[in-house]
Amino acid sequence: MNAVAVHGVGTSHFGRVPGTDLVTLAWNAVSEALADAGPEPVDAVWVGTVFAPAGVAQRVLRAMGITRVPVVTVENACASGTTAFAEACEAVRSGRYGRVLALGLEQMSTAFDGAITPENTDPEGATGLALPALYAMAATRYLHDGAVTPAQLAAVSVKNHAHALHNPRAQYSGRYTVDEVLASRMIADPLTLLQCCPTSDGAAAAVVGPATGGPREVGVRGVALRSGAPWGRRSPHVWGYDIVHETAADALAAAGLHAATDVDVVEVHDAFTIGEIVTTEALGLVAPGEGGKAAETGVTALGGAHPVNPSGGLLSRGHPLGATGLAQLAEIVWQLRGEAGGRQVEGARIGLVETMGGGVSALDGNACVVAVLEAP
Amino acid sequence: MTVVDPRPRVVVAPDGAPHVAGVRCQACAEPVAYPWPACPECGGPVVAAEFGPDGVVWSATVVRIPVAGRTPPYTLAYVDLDDGPRVLAHVDGDSAPAVGTRVRLLAGAPDPHVEVIG
Numbered sequence: 001m002n003a004v005a006v007h008g009v010g011t012s013h014f015g016r017v018p019g020t021d022l023v024t025l026a027w028n029a030v031s032e033a034l035a036d037a038g039p040e041p042v043d044a045v046w047v048g049t050v051f052a053p054a055g056v057a058q059r060v061l062r063a064m065g066i067t068r069v070p071v072v073t074v075e076n077a078c079a080s081g082t083t084a085f086a087e088a089c090e091a092v093r094s095g096r097y098g099r100v101l102a103l104g105l106e107q108m109s110t111a112f113d114g115a116i117t118p119e120n121t122d123p124e125g126a127t128g129l130a131l132p133a134l135y136a137m138a139a140t141r142y143l144h145d146g147a148v149t150p151a152q153l154a155a156v157s158v159k160n161h162a163h164a165l166h167n168p169r170a171q172y173s174g175r176y177t178v179d180e181v182l183a184s185r186m187i188a189d190p191l192t193l194l195q196c197c198p199t200s201d202g203a204a205a206a207v208v209g210p211a212t213g214g215p216r217e218v219g220v221r222g223v224a225l226r227s228g229a230p231w232g233r234r235s236p237h238v239w240g241y242d243i244v245h246e247t248a249a250d251a252l253a254a255a256g257l258h259a260a261t262d263v264d265v266v267e268v269h270d271a272f273t274i275g276e277i278v279t280t281e282a283l284g285l286v287a288p289g290e291g292g293k294a295a296e297t298g299v300t301a302l303g304g305a306h307p308v309n310p311s312g313g314l315l316s317r318g319h320p321l322g323a324t325g326l327a328q329l330a331e332i333v334w335q336l337r338g339e340a341g342g343r344q345v346e347g348a349r350i351g352l353v354e355t356m357g358g359g360v361s362a363l364d365g366n367a368c369v370v371a372v373l374e375a376p
Numbered sequence: 377m378t379v380v381d382p383r384p385r386v387v388v389a390p391d392g393a394p395h396v397a398g399v400r401c402q403a404c405a406e407p408v409a410y411p412w413p414a415c416p417e418c419g420g421p422v423v424a425a426e427f428g429p430d431g432v433v434w435s436a437t438v439v440r441i442p443v444a445g446r447t448p449p450y451t452l453a454y455v456d457l458d459d460g461p462r463v464l465a466h467v468d469g470d471s472a473p474a475v476g477t478r479v480r481l482l483a484g485a486p487d488p489h490v491e492v493i494g
Contacts, residue, residue, distance in 0.1 A: 113442075114441055114442060114443075115441055115443065117443055117444060120382075121379065121380070121382055122382055123382045123383050123384060123409075123410065123464065124464055125382075126381065126382050126383050127383055127452070127464050127465075127466070127487050127488065128439065128443050128445070128446045128450065128452065128466075128487070129452060129464055130439060130441065130443045132439075132441070133437050133439050133452055136437035137434075137435040137436070137437055137452075137454055138435070140435045140436060140437055140472065140475065141434065141435040141475060144435070144474070144475040144476075145475075185440075186438075186440050187440060187441050188437045188438065188439050188440060188441070189437050189438045189440070189472055190437075229417075230406070230416040230417050231462075232456075232461055232462040233434070233456050233461075233462050234406075234417070238435075361382075361464075362408075362409075362410075362416060363416075
């Protein structure tokens with residue numbers, strides 16, 4: 001088995017650009033990743049996307065001369081990009097391929113007018129449960145249980161929008177107050193507009209290969225991928241907790257770490273504010289019921305004990321579904337190389353990426369990927 | 377094109393009360409709100425079962441944005457049917473019932489629909 005490293009990463013800018021095609025977005029990400037990794041060709045490509053049309057992978061790759069190699073498209077909801085990364089890593093680890101490109105891409109602005117509604121051949125979609133409402137259910141329950149306050153929910157949005165002030169690729173950024181976040185338009189009680197990720201277009205890519213000890217290679221210490229178990233009254237947790245907790249345990253064990261608190265910097269799936277709070281608890285970064293307080297008191301801010309989403313996260317950097325996981329990965333690679341500029345977590349040696357995608361009724365998420373990475 | 381309605385099927389039992397017609401696992405007793413061929417929890421064999429009409433609100437929200445085929449605002453709740461599965465249901469009104477509120481299934485609506493019974 002080969003030790004695996006990330007040799008290069010790249011992303012497009014993230015934003016709402018219906019007039020820019022996926023070829024351009026993908027080229028922006030892939031050309032940067034290939035330049036970062038060096039000139040050797042890639043032996044195979046895994047592409048993650050959710051709503052792009054059939055054939056999109058070959059369509060964008062032919063435009064940059066990547067042909068005659070195995071190309072595999074994967075769909076795992078919001079974890080599609082990190083699923084492509086997980087499969088690329090395994091292909092290198094097992095020796096199946098040498099250098100592999102993982103690409104995530106999505107154009108949400110031409111697919112949806114507003115919130116995503118789950119597939120309407122599934123009960124939740126047919127009953128009108130837009131995705132913000134699914135997360136709102138978790139937030140309502142947390143508020144009822146005294147596990148979070150409205151101000152603590154809003155603090156996640158304040159923090160991540162402020163982090164993005166230092167990320168030139170982010171879709172949004174800004175200095176908001178808790179009151180401003182809470183006063184923004186209600187989307188699904190208790191989640192307000194500024195607690196919801198935007199509609200985003202973008203692409204992100206990583207070149208993965210055998211570890212050679214190069215000065216800019218970021219080591220892949222452990223990767224795990226799971227689908228969700230049935231979610232219902234058997235679980236004592238809100239939707240999306242158990243799948244993250246179990247996938248993280250797999251990834252931390254693969255990485256030889258005892259706990260998420262051994263990690264210096266984290267990018268998590270904050271599609272909605274409550275998502276970051278539940279995830280930081282599920283990862284074990286903070287104790288159960290402490291996620292909201294951690295955001296409010298700066299524990300999860302840049303400069304805090306456990307910085308979360310220095311890029312601005314999905315809330316502020318943006319959330320082009322298939323690209324998101326690889327955008328998170330790119331951020332952690334830059335952090336571990338010390339290349340993250342004004343949002344750098346000083347001295348970061350170990351980083352973690354968590355992506356969770358859902359929407360299938362009665363399951364605790366369609367897929368979760370957790371990856372643990374190590375500085376050169 | 378005929379599309380199979382995936383929502384939980386509400387039937388009126390001989391006692392006159394509406395019930396969700398689903399299945400229960402013969403191996404692990406998991407209640408399931410849908411006529412699936414095997415247990416989603418363990419893969420075990422299932423038999424037809426009916427659940428409700430009463431239950432308790434696990435959580436709820438009011439959707440205030442446009443969603444295809446719906447007029448906002450509308451209220452949704454996850455309801456744990458007594459000795460039954462957790463189902464997503466509509467609730468009348470534009471304020472969410474509190475967690476723990478007792479509710480009862482209503483018959484005749486295309487969506488699973490509950491009323492507060494105090």
